[in-house]
Amino acid sequence: MEITSPNTVDAIRIAGHGMRAYEEGLAVSGQNLVNLSTPGYKRLAPLYINFESTLARVAKNQPQPMISVPYAVSAARRDGLAGAVRFTGRPLDVAVEGNGVFEIQAADGIAYTRRGDFTVDERGRLVTHQGFPVMGLSGEIAASGTLPLHITRNGEVRQGERLLDTLKLVNLGDNAVLEDAGNGLYRSQGAATPLAETEVQLRTGHLEASNVDAAQEMIRLMGTLRQFEALSRVVQMSDESLEKAIRKLGDL
Amino acid sequence: MNNALYVAATGMRAQQMHVETVANNLTNSVTPGYKRSRVSFDDLMYRQSAQNTIDQARPTSAYGSGVMINFVSKSFAPGDIRKTDQPLDIAIQGEGLVEVVMPDGSTAFTRGGTLKVGADGILSTSQGHPLKGGIQIPTGAMDITVAADGTVTARTEAKGEPVELGHLEINQFVNVEGLEPIGEALYRATALSGEAQPGKPGEDGAGTFAQGFIEVSNVNLADEMVNLMMAQRAYSMSVKVAQAADEIMSMVNNLRKG
Numbered sequence A: 001m002e003i004t005s006p007n008t009v010d011a012i013r014i015a016g017h018g019m020r021a022y023e024e025g026l027a028v029s030g031q032n033l034v035n036l037s038t039p040g041y042k043r044l045a046p047l048y049i050n051f052e053s054t055l056a057r058v059a060k061n062q063p064q065p066m067i068s069v070p071y072a073v074s075a076a077r078r079d080g081l082a083g084a085v086r087f088t089g090r091p092l093d094v095a096v097e098g099n100g101v102f103e104i105q106a107a108d109g110i111a112y113t114r115r116g117d118f119t120v121d122e123r124g125r126l127v128t129h130q131g132f133p134v135m136g137l138s139g140e141i142a143a144s145g146t147l148p149l150h151i152t153r154n155g156e157v158r159q160g161e162r163l164l165d166t167l168k169l170v171n172l173g174d175n176a177v178l179e180d181a182g183n184g185l186y187r188s189q190g191a192a193t194p195l196a197e198t199e200v201q202l203r204t205g206h207l208e209a210s211n212v213d214a215a216q217e218m219i220r221l222m223g224t225l226r227q228f229e230a231l232s233r234v235v236q237m238s239d240e241s242l243e244k245a246i247r248k249l250g251d252l
Numbered sequence B: 001m002n003n004a005l006y007v008a009a010t011g012m013r014a015q016q017m018h019v020e021t022v023a024n025n026l027t028n029s030v031t032p033g034y035k036r037s038r039v040s041f042d043d044l045m046y047r048q049s050a051q052n053t054i055d056q057a058r059p060t061s062a063y064g065s066g067v068m069i070n071f072v073s074k075s076f077a078p079g080d081i082r083k084t085d086q087p088l089d090i091a092i093q094g095e096g097l098v099e100v101v102m103p104d105g106s107t108a109f110t111r112g113g114t115l116k117v118g119a120d121g122i123l124s125t126s127q128g129h130p131l132k133g134g135i136q137i138p139t140g141a142m143d144i145t146v147a148a149d150g151t152v153t154a155r156t157e158a159k160g161e162p163v164e165l166g167h168l169e170i171n172q173f174v175n176v177e178g179l180e181p182i183g184e185a186l187y188r189a190t191a192l193s194g195e196a197q198p199g200k201p202g203e204d205g206a207g208t209f210a211q212g213f214i215e216v217s218n219v220n221l222a223d224e225m226v227n228l229m230m231a232q233r234a235y236s237m238s239v240k241v242a243q244a245a246d247e248i249m250s251m252v253n254n255l256r257k258g
Helices: A008-034 A051-058 A214-251 B003-027 B221-253
Strands: A044-050 A071-078 A085-087 A094-096 A101-106 A109-113 A149-151 A156-159 A162-166 A169-171 A178-182 A185-188 A202-204 A206-208 B037-043 B067-074 B081-083 B089-093 B098-101 B107-110 B112-117 B123-125 B142-146 B151-155 B162-167 B170-172 B180-183 B186-188 B197-199 B208-211 B213-215
Touching: A008 A044, A008 A214, A008 B003, A008 B221, A101 A185, A149 A202, A214 B221, B003 B037, B003 B067, B003 B221, B098 B170, B112 B213, B142 B208
Parallel strands: A094 A206, B089 B213
Antiparallel strands: A044 A071, A085 A206, A094 A202, A101 A109, A101 A169, A109 A185, A149 A156, A156 A162, A178 A185, B037 B067, B081 B213, B089 B112, B089 B208, B098 B107, B107 B186, B112 B123, B142 B151, B151 B162, B170 B197, B180 B186
């Protein structure tokens, strides 16, 4: 996009960038709203990046004057706020109270999750709802025999009276950069410090719900829609004034 | 293309399936031995946004593609045991199931129910599937008793001594939720549930038999009604997202008049 003196065509292009950004924002709100019932879901928060700052970074040595415009592109980051803890009554459902995430052996390495609806796979291992093994302090947790598994408040996984292992919960730190691996799993490049035994507080028979606030999300949806509408009016009006200019100039 | 519309569609599909599951639970709220179904929601795979060609320094971000129900499983939480005083009503108190033989010779499992003595005298379920062990009840036998440990006895004469006719075993599974329901309160073992481990009732965590009792459905009406309301609201929210996406597309279409 060339930066020349501001004109009407630029107005259309700029509004177009904003409209694309809001369209993505709508998809993000939609994603959040349909995942109201997904346990452990962390809402996506759209970030509308100021176009001026992006441009200033890219075109540092341009002699032409910069145009100041509201937004250009959007990105979405995860809001790690804890969701409500809801009762399910299922023995292998666990919710973490306070800090800490479960460590999971995913297909391509270690991942972390807050979603605790665990089950047992055909090899008797404690696994996530997708079948990835849940890590204990001594690695994978495997049951033998048919006594049902149960998990205690401080993370001990027992089969009857026998202690199999203790769940490994880690603290990723407040400033950890998390990479989304989908289905409630996250990867972290930073350090993962295991929680001390006394710090582990779980609630069995409960699950952490989605942290999406339906009312807030609907309001954001409505706001996004109206802002999109406003920009589409900018495009329409620019188009009309261009049409008038061409006609009038053509009449000469 | 407008992804919000497709995301909304996944939401509607998932909540519709949720409502169907809840409806099935509600219609079976008084079916003896019924185990309620539960759904598991999951967010759908993520796609990266197109590479930002203006500013290479900014990382691409990932957007979601909606929601899905990745499985519907049974909750084997025990239902309440209700006294019926019918001698052939057998409930299992605690964990485990009883093995039955299907007409094609394969194995299925049940949590008990109303038993009957088949035409051939074999102790069977009310649908006529014989219990494993082929316990033969002699004609004219009275006071058929199933003890807590599975011993089946009966009296052949009015004042005679009870005669031991056989034993019923309790089968346990590594992952009882992995059992496949085949209707009529019967279940089949799968790779996920693991193989059946037969055992003596009352030992190693196996449940015991309670004669004269029926296990009622483990459907909790209050929970299911709440689920139904939540599913309806979530469905209408997905519809709102679809409507918003539709409005956006309509505005785009009307950018140029004529």
